[in-house]
Amino acid sequence: MAVVVPGDHTPPVPELLEVERYRQAALGLVGRTIVDVDAPDAWFLKRGLTDSAARAALTDHRIEGWRRRGKLLLMDTDGPVLGLRFGMTGRLLVDGVLPVEGLEYGPRRTDVSWHRFGLRLAPAGSLVLEDARRLGGVELGPDEDVLGPDALAVTSRQLGQALAGGKGPLKAALLDQHRIAGLGNLLVDEILWRAGLDPARPAGGLDGRARGSLLRAMRRVLRELDERGGSHTGDLQGARLPGGLCPRDGTPLERRTIGGRTTYSCPAHQR
DNA sequence: ATTGTGGCCTGCCCGC
């Protein structure tokens, strides 16, 4: 059940669960042909891409599939691969419809001035990436291999490799998309809270038992929060504010900056 | 190579 806290206006942050929903919705576009590209915001185009270059590269090509690796959404065509990143506030409109709806927080309004990238399709339809804060981006032929294994499919062995020898905090390792791809701040706080692990403990210091707890919590959180409706529906979410109490044991939560991110954790049961 | 820090960007909340 989603926790709704009046006054909390955490925006809908696209972590892997939201990007996966975008992917599922975009699958409906497979088979259509790109007839025009609209990229009005040069900032949004990465790695030297320009509006005219994107148009030249994509026009007349057919969409053949959609893949996801972590938070990176990949459009396969019979020409180039297009990579879409959503940053913190990016949303995808598929034929004018927002696939991620019912989000409890954040602005519901939309604004055409936030449309950073669009594809016009034949015989009909469109794809639009809307991003108020412009922290996302679009690039051609993204390097997918710099990303670690996807968090939804990570194996015990891969998790062990991702954490091995890490001297930084556990949370920073889980946020590092090179190690494991897909987890953002909210999901990591929820996972570590459920696993009973202190986000500040060294990533490389986990024994087999702790790694097992972590992997189980990761899988369970991803499955449950997806069923509930997204990354912001965790049990910790409602308490993730100054003065919040641990929903498990009532202890005042600790608020710290770890891995450069605002971090809430329970000093009593996260060790 | 690994780890840490700051900046990008802008909507929104809060206090005055």
Next chain:
DNA sequence: TGCGGGCAGGCCACAA
């Protein structure tokens, strides 16, 4: 009622 400051966080450049 308006305004300024701080905050949010994914990602990247850069420093140590």
